[in-house]
Amino acid sequence: MAFNFKTSHFKFSKSQRYGIFLLILIIIALQSVYFYVDNSQPEIRINQEELAKFQKEIDSLRADEIEKRAPKIYPFNPNYITDYKGYTLGMRNEEIDRLLAFRNQGNWINSVKQFQEVTKVSDSLLHQISPYFKFPEWVTNLKPNKNSTYTNKPKTFAQKRDLNTATAKQLQQINGIGDYYSKKIIQFRNKFIGGFIADVQLQDVNGLTPEVIxxxxxxxxxxTPRQIQKINLNTATVDQLVTIQHIDYNLAHNILEERHLREGYKSLDELTKVKGFPINKIEIIKLYLSLD
Structure with missing residues (x-):
């Protein structure tokens, strides 16, 4: 039996054969280009001197930016250092407590040396913060006189007038307080039935500087502090916390989350570890809280 191998599948016209031949030539040409063309990258030369100069400039700009963002320290009377102020200055809790205990006894610090004797801060910290100490004029201008007794001393609690009953006219006698700020203080005080709870609330009167306070x-x-029912921080709900000044719903939720992680707060100062907590307002917020 004979087989016919002739088939039309492998028959090409002249133009088709020419096209196939041309395609093979193109493939060969491309392969030659791939193997013989130099694809190596040119060597990049780095000017190390210019690079070091550029890096130094970047480091200088970064250092300037860090310095700009660092908290500024302004002159202050060390007798009025609060927990928050002491914390920002780098004082330890026990050092702040010694100062507050000394002041609560009606005593006053009148020199850098006495500040260290009372608080027992380190020499390095004292050297860092003491240039910003600003004592009142009756201290800095005091001239010893063996034949006379200096009587211009800070007033005791009993000698001071009640901030909750002070009039605008009385407040205007204070250096730095005029008609505008005396009215602002009284307006703020009158927002609360019963007035202020503590002196620290003066910080919430817009425009009053620490020196004026x-x-x-x-x-x-x-x-005559306003009487309030303090909220137990370890059992408080979100709705209770948002009734406190400077606490919104986001912060209240963060406070409860931190409380859960800590299995309860041991100190009100632990609130400073809460995400987004306004540390500069902690002394005011603490007025409304307890751990009982």
């Missing part, structure tokens, strides 16, 4: 508290103090 210090001047006020040398003559006035809260003698």
């Amino acid at each position: 210090a001047n006020i508290t040398q003559e006035f103090t809260v003698k």
Whole structure:
């Protein structure tokens, strides 16, 4: 039996054969280009001197930016250091407590040396913060006189007038307080039935500087504090916490989350570890809280 191998599948016209031949030539040409063309990358030469100069400039700009963002320290009277102020200055809790205990006894610090004797801060920290100490004029201008007794001393609690009953006219006698700020203080006080709870609430009166507040508290103090029901921090709900000044719903949720992680707060100062907590307002917030 004979087989016919002739088939039309492998028959090409002249133009088709020419096209196949041309395609093979193109493939060969491309392969030659791939193997013979130099694909190596040119060597990049780095000017190390210019690079070091550029890096030094970047480091300088970074250092300037860090310095700009660092908290600024302004002159202050060390007698009025609060927990928050002491924390920002780098003082330890026990050092702050010694200062507050000393002040609560009606005593005043009148020199850098006495500040260290009372607080027992390290020499390095004292050297860092003491240039910012600003004592009142009656201390800095005091000239010893063996034949006379200096009587211009800070007023005791009993000698001070009640901040909750002070009039605008009385407040205007304070250096730095005019008609505008005396009215602002009274307007803020009158927002609460019963007035201020403590002197620290003066920080919430917009525009009052720490120096002016210090001047006020040398003559006035809260003698008849507004009575409030403190909230137990370890059992408080979100709805209870948002009734406190400077606490919104986000912060209240963060406070409860931190409480869960800590299995309860041991100290009100632990609130400073809460995400987004306004550390500069902690002394005011603490007025409304307890751990009982």
